Amino acid sequence: MSLTREQIENIAHLARLELQPHEVPVYQESLSRILDLVGELDRADTASVAPMAHPLPGLSQRLRADAITEQDHHELYQQNAPQVAAGLYLVPKVIE
Amino acid sequence: MSNGIHRKTLAQLAAGLRAKEFSSAELTRLYLDRIEASQPALNAFISVTRDQAMAAAEAADRDLAAARGGRLAGVPIAHKDIFCTAGVKTTCGSRMLDNFVSPYDATLVAKLKAAGVVMLGKANMDEFAMGSSNETSFYGPVRNPWNTDLVPGGSSGGSAAAVAARLAPAATATDTGGSIRQPAALCGVTGLKPTYGRVSRYGMIAFASSLDQGGIITATAEDAALILREMAGFDANDSTSVDTPVPDYAASLDAPLAGLKIGLLKEFFDKGLDPENERRIREALATYEKLGASLREVSLPNLPLSVPAYYVVAPAECSSNLARFDGVRFGHRCKDPRDLLDLYKRSRGEGFGAEVKRRIMTGTYVLSAGYYDAYYLKAQKVRQLITTDFTRAFGEVDVLMGPTTPTTAFAIGAKTSDPITMYLNDIYTIGANLAGLPAMSIPCGFVQGLPVGLQLVGPHFSEAKLLNVAHLYQRETEWHSRVPERYA
Numbered sequence: 001m002s003l004t005r006e007q008i009e010n011i012a013h014l015a016r017l018e019l020q021p022h023e024v025p026v027y028q029e030s031l032s033r034i035l036d037l038v039g040e041l042d043r044a045d046t047a048s049v050a051p052m053a054h055p056l057p058g059l060s061q062r063l064r065a066d067a068i069t070e071q072d073h074h075e076l077y078q079q080n081a082p083q084v085a086a087g088l089y090l091v092p093k094v095i096e
Numbered sequence: 097m098s099n100g101i102h103r104k105t106l107a108q109l110a111a112g113l114r115a116k117e118f119s120s121a122e123l124t125r126l127y128l129d130r131i132e133a134s135q136p137a138l139n140a141f142i143s144v145t146r147d148q149a150m151a152a153a154e155a156a157d158r159d160l161a162a163a164r165g166g167r168l169a170g171v172p173i174a175h176k177d178i179f180c181t182a183g184v185k186t187t188c189g190s191r192m193l194d195n196f197v198s199p200y201d202a203t204l205v206a207k208l209k210a211a212g213v214v215m216l217g218k219a220n221m222d223e224f225a226m227g228s229s230n231e232t233s234f235y236g237p238v239r240n241p242w243n244t245d246l247v248p249g250g251s252s253g254g255s256a257a258a259v260a261a262r263l264a265p266a267a268t269a270t271d272t273g274g275s276i277r278q279p280a281a282l283c284g285v286t287g288l289k290p291t292y293g294r295v296s297r298y299g300m301i302a303f304a305s306s307l308d309q310g311g312i313i314t315a316t317a318e319d320a321a322l323i324l325r326e327m328a329g330f331d332a333n334d335s336t337s338v339d340t341p342v343p344d345y346a347a348s349l350d351a352p353l354a355g356l357k358i359g360l361l362k363e364f365f366d367k368g369l370d371p372e373n374e375r376r377i378r379e380a381l382a383t384y385e386k387l388g389a390s391l392r393e394v395s396l397p398n399l400p401l402s403v404p405a406y407y408v409v410a411p412a413e414c415s416s417n418l419a420r421f422d423g424v425r426f427g428h429r430c431k432d433p434r435d436l437l438d439l440y441k442r443s444r445g446e447g448f449g450a451e452v453k454r455r456i457m458t459g460t461y462v463l464s465a466g467y468y469d470a471y472y473l474k475a476q477k478v479r480q481l482i483t484t485d486f487t488r489a490f491g492e493v494d495v496l497m498g499p500t501t502p503t504t505a506f507a508i509g510a511k512t513s514d515p516i517t518m519y520l521n522d523i524y525t526i527g528a529n530l531a532g533l534p535a536m537s538i539p540c541g542f543v544q545g546l547p548v549g550l551q552l553v554g555p556h557f558s559e560a561k562l563l564n565v566a567h568l569y570q571r572e573t574e575w576h577s578r579v580p581e582r583y584a
Contacts (some may be wrong), residue, residue: 012457014460017441017457019445019453025571034458037403037404037407040401041404044142046481049476049478051480054306055307057487061336062335064332079197081426092433
């Protein structure tokens with residue numbers, strides 16, 4: 001399977017990754033080869049197999065009561081934020 | 097402090113601390129000095145937390161003097177830099193998190209702290225645990241203590257190199273496709289990947305959530321048992337944590353192996369396995385026969401599809417997990433973004449390294465509109481086939497054995513240009529992750545001066561049996577106590 005330059009650029013856009021022009025052919029080649037590798041899955045007959053939902057048989061996602069269990073730590077957490085004002089995260093203007 | 101203390105096992109160190117043969121402050125200083133002396137050659141650490149370590153050691157000494165404290169009071173260990181540590185930089189080996197100081201402790205870190213361990217520092221690793229050679233770290237490659245031209249394996253390469261060079265008696269690690277077992281094998285140490293859900297993933301930076309599992313790298317199986325019994329257990333903060341009792345892994349280490357049924361994984365003794373490595377594995381199996389175990393060949397016909405299934409499931413989950421790194425709430429932000437889209441794209445493009453971007457894009461592609469059934473759904477069906485193969489095998493045998501890796505450690509730079517060759521390094525380890533099974537790698541000899549690892553895989557929640565099986569081998573052999581000459 002061979003991916004085009006446009007496909008790589010589209011995937012990078014969907015993944016919100018800016019690529020340098022020289023990176024595009026590198027990913028074109030390696031992603032194409034990875035898709036060849038995973039193409040081996042077609043060899044398996046899975047017509048009557050249910051997809052695995054959880055690594056441990058019989059277990060599913062646990063639910064908890066819809067109750068408040070956390071305290072407000074926003075000041076502590078925002079110490080790691082690149083830009084904050086008045087307790088809010090700042091980003092470039094979105095709405096004109 | 098007297099020579100040779102660093103050659104003691106973690107079990108011996110814990111006992112020595114209790115018996116007041118040495119203090120935690122002395123022990124901690126000894127390991128910190130060894131780490132700092134080794135950094136230019138090995139680069140096994142991203143951060144060395146000397147001040148916090150000495151303060152913790154002195155607190156442990158006060159506990160020990162008053163006969164208080166946890167079962168591992170005063171024992172120094174290293175944490176893989178994937179585990180969040182409150183007030184300490186937690187990078188996951190990435191430029192993206194180069195400025196991230198975690199506001200909280202991972203559950204595993206908190207549990208070990210409660211048991212009394214002293215953190216020496218944060219071990220180097222492949223960026224976001226994506227790699228098998230520790231060459232994708234933003235902080236530079238880790239080197240193998242047995243030969244510094246070679247890789248230590250990955251992604252827990254810093255943890256494995258640290259234990260191999262006795263820079264720490266133990267180091268925490270994580271395993272998504274072999275990241276504990278493969279570096280343990282290439283560095284000649286003991287690595288344990290527990291059952292999926294046995295150890296909480298809370299505060300362990302996520303790569304592929306249905307595969308990730310925290311574990312430990314140590315010199316011996318006994319040491320692994322002492323650590324696992326502290327860090328295992330239910331955690332309400334991890335929705336896939338399993339609520340089953342934690343047995344005393346140390347209590348059953350000496351149970352005799354007479355009657356143990358060992359299955360040889362036929363698919364692992366393939367043409368890719370180096371013949372000299374195979375010889376070491378066969379010798380280890382002969383030792384098990386001497387201990388009263390019986391061997392039989394077992395075939396898992398779908399196992400060869402592990403690598404292709406993994407390279408759909410893991411990148412798909414990675415692309416979803418790593419969407420959180422957006423340059424807004426924490427982590428790297430680009431300079432002077434034009435608009436929000438530019439902020440996202442450049443922050444991510446600059447913050448992530450080449451392999452992480454490759455995995456994110458692979459995952460984005462296989463999950464994109466129109467491809468879900470062909471890739472992710474198909475891979476999850478194949479994953480079920482592989483799991484069923486394992487279940488069938490465990491109806492016949494108690495433990496599966498085979499090599500951990502096809503070869504001994506390879507040269508730095510040898511596989512960086514071809515990701516597929518690198519991916520195939522994990523061909524023997526990925527199966528256990530896909531099926532959520534516990535597995536170990538233990539040292540079983542050398543080929544041209546480089547360590548070889550024997551892999552053990554057991555049924556879900558059979559860690560006590562695996563540790564017992566590994567411990568009895570280590571009572572018969574001394575491969576696990578070999579240390580590279582320069583660090584002896």
